Amino acid sequence: MSPVISAKSLNLTFQTNDGPVHALKDVNLDVEKGEFVSFIGPSGCGKTTFLRCVAGLEAPTGGTLTVNGMTPDEARRARAYGYVFQAAGLYPWRTIGGNIRLPLEIMGYSEAEKRKRVTDTLALVDLDGFEKKYPWQLSGGMQQRASIARALSFDAEILLMDEPFGALDEIVRDRLNEELLSLWARTEKTMLFVTHSIPEAVYLSTKIVVMSPRPGRISDVIDSPLPKERPLDIRDSREFIEIAHRVRDGLRAGMEAA
Amino acid sequence: MTDTAPLAAQGAGIGRSGRVALWARGFSHALLPVVTVVAALLAIWYLACIPMNASNSVLQAARADVAVSPESASDRRGMSGLALAVRNPGVAVAGAFDQDRARLPAPHQVAAELWAGTVGEPVTSNRSLIWHGWVTLSATLLGFVFGTVLGIALAVGIVHSRVMDMSVMPWAIVSQTVPIIAIAPMIIVVLYSVGIQGIVPKAIISAYLSFFPVVVGMVKGLRSPNGMDLDLMATYGATKGQTFWKLRLPSSMPYLFASLKIGIAASLIGAIVGELPTGASAGLGARLLAGSYYGQTEQIWAALFAAAILAALCVGLLGVIERALLGRMGMTT
Numbered sequence: 001m002s003p004v005i006s007a008k009s010l011n012l013t014f015q016t017n018d019g020p021v022h023a024l025k026d027v028n029l030d031v032e033k034g035e036f037v038s039f040i041g042p043s044g045c046g047k048t049t050f051l052r053c054v055a056g057l058e059a060p061t062g063g064t065l066t067v068n069g070m071t072p073d074e075a076r077r078a079r080a081y082g083y084v085f086q087a088a089g090l091y092p093w094r095t096i097g098g099n100i101r102l103p104l105e106i107m108g109y110s111e112a113e114k115r116k117r118v119t120d121t122l123a124l125v126d127l128d129g130f131e132k133k134y135p136w137q138l139s140g141g142m143q144q145r146a147s148i149a150r151a152l153s154f155d156a157e158i159l160l161m162d163e164p165f166g167a168l169d170e171i172v173r174d175r176l177n178e179e180l181l182s183l184w185a186r187t188e189k190t191m192l193f194v195t196h197s198i199p200e201a202v203y204l205s206t207k208i209v210v211m212s213p214r215p216g217r218i219s220d221v222i223d224s225p226l227p228k229e230r231p232l233d234i235r236d237s238r239e240f241i242e243i244a245h246r247v248r249d250g251l252r253a254g255m256e257a258a
Numbered sequence: 259m260t261d262t263a264p265l266a267a268q269g270a271g272i273g274r275s276g277r278v279a280l281w282a283r284g285f286s287h288a289l290l291p292v293v294t295v296v297a298a299l300l301a302i303w304y305l306a307c308i309p310m311n312a313s314n315s316v317l318q319a320a321r322a323d324v325a326v327s328p329e330s331a332s333d334r335r336g337m338s339g340l341a342l343a344v345r346n347p348g349v350a351v352a353g354a355f356d357q358d359r360a361r362l363p364a365p366h367q368v369a370a371e372l373w374a375g376t377v378g379e380p381v382t383s384n385r386s387l388i389w390h391g392w393v394t395l396s397a398t399l400l401g402f403v404f405g406t407v408l409g410i411a412l413a414v415g416i417v418h419s420r421v422m423d424m425s426v427m428p429w430a431i432v433s434q435t436v437p438i439i440a441i442a443p444m445i446i447v448v449l450y451s452v453g454i455q456g457i458v459p460k461a462i463i464s465a466y467l468s469f470f471p472v473v474v475g476m477v478k479g480l481r482s483p484n485g486m487d488l489d490l491m492a493t494y495g496a497t498k499g500q501t502f503w504k505l506r507l508p509s510s511m512p513y514l515f516a517s518l519k520i521g522i523a524a525s526l527i528g529a530i531v532g533e534l535p536t537g538a539s540a541g542l543g544a545r546l547l548a549g550s551y552y553g554q555t556e557q558i559w560a561a562l563f564a565a566a567i568l569a570a571l572c573v574g575l576l577g578v579i580e581r582a583l584l585g586r587m588g589m590t591t
Contacts, residue, residue, distance in 0.1 A: 057489055076495055083493040085486050093508045093587035102504065106494045134588040154494075 401464020
């Protein structure tokens with residue numbers, strides 16, 4: 001089976017007033033269908049930039065990148081992915097239901113289909129009954145769940161998440177991590193997940209991509225041996241701690257090399 | 259039971275008095291500063307009437323054979339009102355507040371004129387300030403609609419086209435540096451020569467003033483969505499039109515209302531200025547002009563206050579609409 005996302009010697013250089021900045025240098029990565037891939041690394045390592053390249057929001061300056069065999073731009077127009085940002089970014093003038101309808105309206109779904117999908121995705125993220133509430137009436141965690149529902153509503157195969165839980169406290173984050181895993185198990189989507197948190201990356205992923213800065217590059221790719229079923233207390237297991245160790249080593253090596 | 263009942267009643271009493279106190283505090287918080295400022299302004303106004311009207315007060319007193327200083331009329335001619343008031347305090351104070359055609363009519367005289375012009379006249383009379391106010395208001399509202407539509411259209415163009423951004427904005431700014439009093443007669447003459455007269459030329463002068471704040475506010479408002487909001491639209495493959503209707507326009511509403519409030523006040527000024535050069539027979543501008551021709555200062559002040567009240571009502575009404583709409587949109591400011 002050919003990979004869903006395939007990057008070959010991908011390069012991206014920003015021209016700034018202080019000279020060129022290598023945001024991505026020779027990035028090679030294949031993501032298979034149904035994988036949960038986390039990108040971890042310090043600020044400036046290019047993890048968000050890579051995600052934005054996949055989404056077609058940035059244009060690489062070298063190498064090739066395909067999404068479902070298409071260019072990122074074509075994939076975007078084919079609505080191949082949903083994107084979840086660090087902030088929920090719900091429109092304050094729309095209800096939760098209205099926010100989830102937004103992509104459906106833009107993509108021209110029928111009225112009946114819109115209603116059905118809003119109900120279904122709200123149930124998927126456990127927000128049934130909140131359709132008519134406004135964003136300000138919800139907690140931060142609930143808002144972020146609504147924004148995940150918005151990304152899921154049009155049933156894209158790939159979900160790109162850029163530190164979606166970065167602004168939430170650890171207790172809420174733990175619960176949302178658990179929910180995200182069960183969501184992933186039910187929907188079998190391909191997940192690309194950017195994070196700062198080692199436990200989050202290890203807990204969620206089937207594949208962990210460790211990145212380092214200046215220039216932004218991949219320093220290690222770890223295939224997780226953890227089973228697909230992951231209760232929260234798996235984080236106390238020996239395997240979990242070993243992987244976390246390897247991630248930390250990778251991060252440190254990347255920092256020293258820079 | 260007998261023990262607890264009075265306690266409960268006491269508690270209720272505390273609650274009630276607490277609420278009254280809170281209400282009274284809120285009331286005095288809102289009202290006291292306003293009343294203080296109004297009282298101070300009225301006091302300054304009354305005080306200013308004494309020197310402003312002193313020469314006339316002293317003249318009337320001299321004609322009535324009251325001793326004034328200096329005695330000779332030719333000596334008094336070159337003196338300032340303040341100096342006359344200082345040398346004839348009794349006469350100046352006594353005569354300051356009830357003169358016909360006073361140089362500065364006292365507040366109660368203006369209030370009486372306002373009352374006579376609004377309540378005291380049928381609205382169909384050409385002496386009614388309500389009738390004149392309506393003439394001005396109708397031109398104001400039409401101009402406000404013209405200006406708002408033009409302003410929004412220009413802002414949409416500026417936000418979406420770099421060429422328009424570079425070419426329109428400088429001219430919009432230049433347009434506002436030309437004194438409206440200079441351009442108003444030209445607009446009226448030019449439009450008259452092509453057969454347009456009546457309310458439309460006045461409305462166009464109003465629009466000339468009111469489109470500008472709308473352009474500036476809407477350009478800012480339409481550009482207010484942040485990068486993430488726009489990226490989100492991009493990930494949906496939204497067209498420019500969809501991004502406009504579903505993101506840019508709703509985001510701009512708070513900015514629009516701020517602009518509209520400035521715009522409607524500017525429109526009113528435009529309509530009044532538009533009434534001046536034509537020698538219009540109706541409208542608050544015409545009242546101002548007629549008042550100054552015939553030295554009817556009370557009429558001028560009454561028309562001024564009528565215009566101020568009209569502007570306050572318009573801005574207030576927009577504020578009510580703003581709160582209702584933004585409240586519904588979950589964007590309470």
